[in-house]
Amino acid sequence: VSALPAAAAVATWHCELCGFTYDEAKGHTPEGFAPGTRWEDIPEGWGCPDCGQPKADFQPLNGA
Amino acid sequence: VPEVSALPEETLMTTQALPQAEPYRDRKRHAWLLSVLVPFFVGAGPLLIEWSGQPLWSWLPIAFIYLVVPMLDLMLGEDQSNPPESAVPALEADRYYRYITYAVVPILWLVFAGAVTYLCTHTLPWHAQLALVLGAGLCGGFGINLGHELGHKNNALERWLAKIALAPTAYGHFFIEHNRGHHRDVATPQDPASSRMGENIYTFLLREMPGGFRRAWHLERDRLQRTGQAFWSLHNEVLQPALMTLVLWTVMVAALGWVALVYCVCIAFWANFQLTSANYIEHYGLLRRTQPDGRVERCQPHHSWNSNHIFSNWILFHLQRHSDHHSHPTRRYQSLRHFDALPELPNGYMGVMLVSYFPPLWYALMDPRLVRAVHGDASRISFQPGKAEALMRRYQLQPVNEALA
16 A cells, blocks of 8 residues: 555545444445545535444545 | 554564463353343243242342342452453454344343233233333343344344344334434433433433434434435334334234233333433433534543443443443443443442432432542533532532633
8 A cells, every 4th residue: 555656545434433444435335325435525424334433533544 | 551563573573482371261251141141030020920829029030130230249349350452353253252142132022022911911910010011121121232232233133133132122223323323422411312410310311212212313314315215115224123113012912902002112111211221320420522623522431431340241241331332332242341540330230220210319329429530620521401500519610611621
């Protein structure tokens, strides 16, 4: 991952509390996010489906 | 404690080269079977009456929960042992612990249907009827505890088992509202499942039960809007367990008459009131503060009350190690840990819940503990509206700060 150019978009975000991961490539159908749905297109009011943490508390998994 | 990754490489290698320490042995491994046996026992009132021929024996499970369990907690004391972090992956992967939770599910359905059937088909004195309703309700309370443990897992089997566990007592919406609502809003005045200082349990009940239901309804409505699925469909995870409830209760009424519905409702109420009681004591008065940026601080271990009392933890799948649960919501019960210097309850849940049913006793027991837990800082207390001034005077608390410094 570290070999990727710095400009590579962050594609995976994870909930720091419970470890739930959101991969933009895969989306998350049960939450209504089709594959390819970008993180910024996920509503601000959305929370982790496993533990309710707000979107703002998610951290990028790669590219950080 | 330094993070392992921060250690120099040689240190790690030296550690690995050392002879293997004794492998971790979970001393509670077999004790968790009590989490299966006790729900069965509290729901076994009809069997006790049949075996003894004495309706009064139906009170044995009730006495066990409210007298014997708090006594055992006092006598056996606390257990502060934790599994080492290195043993946690193996503990979590060990399916034995899961099978124990699965085994409780049929017991919940048997006890519920058995109690309603027995009550409808036997002439019993009023006190035995009451005891059977309370016993089956307490069993349903253990069912909510089980639904809680299973509903936090992110695989389809355990989530379905959670819905099945919660269905007899008509509380399937709980796992939606709890995971995505309570865990988000915990220890804020907005959370219908966190009680405030000066709020008695009966006032709390009127806020908690309807508030939890509304929150589940809204959360599920929002999710289905995102997925583009119809609200009134089988995709709705609030309606799925509600349909199971409808089928079970309809069968009961069809087979036993309308009186069965009265028993179903009463048993379900007492079961769901066990959750109300747990919610009442788990965060009483504790407040997450608002930061200067307007956001509420993250849930910290000191935002939950804990109990390390051995016996009640054995029968409640470690629910009482509540701080670790809120810090690691998907962590399985066998791996939950104790931490020092956290808000501690003076007994296990059964004993403390019993006290909560007598508000003056509850305030006398818990208000001073709450003040100590927050070091007298009123900005860390969630007050019942209208009670703040009197409580602050009484406990000589400093005025509430505008925001977290």
